[in-house]
Amino acid sequence: MPFNQPYGVRSFYAPGHDQGPKAVPAIVGRGPSSFAAYAAAGGFRALQRLQNGETTPVAVLKQILASGLRGCGGSHLPLVKKWEAAIPHKPRYLVVNGMEGEPDTFKDYLLLRDYPQIVLEGIALACRVLHIREACLVLNSAYGECRAALQAVLNENAALFDGLDIQLVDGPEVDLYVAGEESALLNYLEGQRAEPRLKPPFPHEQGLWGKPTIINNVETLSWLPLLLVRPELFAGRHPKLVTLLGDVAEPGIYEITLGEPLPEILQRARADDLSFVEIGGISGGLIPATLTNVDYDDEALAPLGVQVGSGTLRVFNTSRDPLAEMAAAIAFFKTESCGRCTPCRVGTQELAKFAAALRDTPLSNTDLNWVHSVAHTLQQTSTCGLGRAAPAPLLTWLHHFGKKPHD
Amino acid sequence: MISLKINKQLVQAKPGQTLLQVATKQGIEIPTLCHLPGLEARSVCRICSVEVKGQSRLLPACSTVVEPNMEVETHSQKTLHARQVLLEFIIAEHGGLATLSPQVRAYAQTLGVTEARFYLQQSNTAVRNGSDYIRYQPDKCIHCDRCISACRDQRVINRANRGAAIRLTFGANDTPLAQTNCSSCGDCVAVCPSGALSEQG
Numbered sequence: 207m208p209f210n211q212p213y214g215v216r217s218f219y220a221p222g223h224d225q226g227p228k229a230v231p232a233i234v235g236r237g238p239s240s241f242a243a244y245a246a247a248g249g250f251r252a253l254q255r256l257q258n259g260e261t262t263p264v265a266v267l268k269q270i271l272a273s274g275l276r277g278c279g280g281s282h283l284p285l286v287k288k289w290e291a292a293i294p295h296k297p298r299y300l301v302v303n304g305m306e307g308e309p310d311t312f313k314d315y316l317l318l319r320d321y322p323q324i325v326l327e328g329i330a331l332a333c334r335v336l337h338i339r340e341a342c343l344v345l346n347s348a349y350g351e352c353r354a355a356l357q358a359v360l361n362e363n364a365a366l367f368d369g370l371d372i373q374l375v376d377g378p379e380v381d382l383y384v385a386g387e388e389s390a391l392l393n394y395l396e397g398q399r400a401e402p403r404l405k406p407p408f409p410h411e412q413g414l415w416g417k418p419t420i421i422n423n424v425e426t427l428s429w430l431p432l433l434l435v436r437p438e439l440f441a442g443r444h445p446k447l448v449t450l451l452g453d454v455a456e457p458g459i460y461e462i463t464l465g466e467p468l469p470e471i472l473q474r475a476r477a478d479d480l481s482f483v484e485i486g487g488i489s490g491g492l493i494p495a496t497l498t499n500v501d502y503d504d505e506a507l508a509p510l511g512v513q514v515g516s517g518t519l520r521v522f523n524t525s526r527d528p529l530a531e532m533a534a535a536i537a538f539f540k541t542e543s544c545g546r547c548t549p550c551r552v553g554t555q556e557l558a559k560f561a562a563a564l565r566d567t568p569l570s571n572t573d574l575n576w577v578h579s580v581a582h583t584l585q586q587t588s589t590c591g592l593g594r595a596a597p598a599p600l601l602t603w604l605h606h607f608g609k610k611p612h613d
Numbered sequence: 614m615i616s617l618k619i620n621k622q623l624v625q626a627k628p629g630q631t632l633l634q635v636a637t638k639q640g641i642e643i644p645t646l647c648h649l650p651g652l653e654a655r656s657v658c659r660i661c662s663v664e665v666k667g668q669s670r671l672l673p674a675c676s677t678v679v680e681p682n683m684e685v686e687t688h689s690q691k692t693l694h695a696r697q698v699l700l701e702f703i704i705a706e707h708g709g710l711a712t713l714s715p716q717v718r719a720y721a722q723t724l725g726v727t728e729a730r731f732y733l734q735q736s737n738t739a740v741r742n743g744s745d746y747i748r749y750q751p752d753k754c755i756h757c758d759r760c761i762s763a764c765r766d767q768r769v770i771n772r773a774n775r776g777a778a779i780r781l782t783f784g785a786n787d788t789p790l791a792q793t794n795c796s797s798c799g800d801c802v803a804v805c806p807s808g809a810l811s812e813q814g
């Protein structure tokens with residue numbers, strides 16, 4: 207797999223740009239962690255079993271597909287769907303998405319930094335059961351510090367990774383949200399402008415260099431060794447890492463169970479002064495404290511207009527202004543739109559204008575109808591998830607914080 | 614042959630045909646803007662959006678390939694509404710209908726769109742000029758990608774920047790055409806529907 211990608215990113219910036227890499231604060235893992243326990247016990251157990259012939263790739267694949275594991279990159283779709291669609295195409299490449307472009311999200315970073323061996327064990331397991339020989343792990347360029355340890359794991363355990371070509375690839379030199387979109391990532395790896403591709407064809411049909419490709423998130427694959435060695439973790443439940451930041455006493459990465467009451471999750475980080483919380487990252491929405499008494503899973507969150515998404519929870523205290531936070535989120539999408547398709551390129555500009563005007567313009571019914579038309583068009587016709595998700599912060603704000611329109 | 618329903622009519626199609634091709638053959642007119650027969654469909658304008666039963670989103674007719682038993686609506690309320698908003702987007706991005714080419718204005722007329730409800734400021738108006746054989750006027754460009762498709766073999770043309778600052782570049786870094794693979798074939802100018810590209814005398 208040759209990689210050559212300078213143009214793929216530089217084309218997104220005007221000459222002399224001042225954009226830097228993603229800013230990474232001091233991140234700690236807190237609370238009980240299955241990853242910590244597995245690493246302390248030495249790890250590699252699942253891969254060794256496969257290597258020793260204690261089990262077969264077919265049996266392991268069955269176990270994985272039956273586990274209910276979901277994509278942890280933000281889609282939350284069952285992994286079985288992605289893999290079962292891909293298997294008949296005989297996937298050639300595995301691309302592991304370690305871009306973690308979502309702002310304020312660092313769960314993949316924690317795994318890459320603190321548990322490189324588990325990340326790579328998960329990648330190797332996926333390769334073995336899917337009969338893929340070539341894989342690449344794309345690291346956000348801000349996570350460069352993790353690279354040496356990852357490479358060391360590969361070098362020191364050559365026998366376990368025998369026959370696999372796992373490459374570590376640096377992501378874009380600057381923070382580029384859209385490059386984390388799976389088909390944009392493929393363009394990046396091919397040295398093209400890192401903008402999303404039209405689907406279909408889906409990556410599992412025509413992916414990297416036109417070959418069937420599976421793209422999975424770092425966290426998703428990191429759960430593989432654990433679900434094989436400790437199946438009880440996935441017995442009728444689904445563990446998940448969440449990034450809990452903002453106005454809390456103990457920010458960090460927590461391992462939770464999907465469906466746990468949200469107040470209990472927030473309390474672990476000691477969110478003592480809670481005014482509202484952003485659920486599901488920047489493409490999620492702001493939810494007032496009075497409505498946070500729900501279970502933390504997609505089903506219970508849906509009526510509020512938000513999702514688990516990347517598992518990001520950002521807490522805001524009473525000194526914060528939801529309107530300003532919402533406008534910042536919309537402005538983010540406006541800047542990050544790759545500009546490929548009309549609905550997103552223009553629609554995000556229109557939403558940003560609207561969000562900025564909300565501060566001093568009272569809302570009329572005409573305004574409201576227009577903004578819903580714009581939002582609907584973005585959701586219905588945008589090429590990729592960025593454009594489809596862009597209206598969410600504004601829509602949830604209107605729903606939970608907006609005043610009734612006049613006229 | 615594949616059987617599918619378009620606007621409740623049973624129709625036959627060959628495998629690999631797009632919904633646009635099949636509909637056109639049936640005499641059903643789906644408006645298009647970025648599509649041009651013979652060029653790779655990039656489906657960026659989304660004006661050709663149609664409703665397909667069982668799909669949560671509208672699909673671009675110009676690149677969606679027929680499947681057995683599809684049920685397609687080409688002129689439902691939902692599609693008409695989306696097309697109108699998209700056209701308003703294009704008009705808004707250009708500060709009005711007047712600067713758009715006659716071809717684009719004609720499209721607008723068929724949809725009954727004469728102006729946009731909001732006007733955005735077109736921020737990027739730097740004209741690429743100089744000694745080049747091709748002139749590019751960003752304020753006219755509707756980002757239909759036709760020139761990118763037309764220049765597929767040489768790959769001279771690409772997009773640069775993002776969001777509102779979007780524009781086209783020739784060569785990786787706006788290099789003079791003479792330093793790119795440009796063969797001066799003029800294909801990009803020939804396919805441009807907006808007048809953004811023109812040959813310099």
Ligand code: SF4
Nearest residue numbers: 544546547550590593
């Ligand atoms: S939806 Fe936005 S980010 Fe995605 S391809 Fe279209 S313009 Fe680019």
Ligand code: SF4
Nearest residue numbers: 764795796798799801
């Ligand atoms: S003149 Fe031909 S080769 Fe040159 S940019 Fe246009 S399409 Fe490409």
Ligand code: SF4
Nearest residue numbers: 754755757758760805
């Ligand atoms: S220059 Fe013309 S052909 Fe190229 S994207 Fe713009 S409008 Fe389309």
Ligand code: FES
Nearest residue numbers: 656658659661675
């Ligand atoms: S004509 Fe189909 S998307 Fe533009």
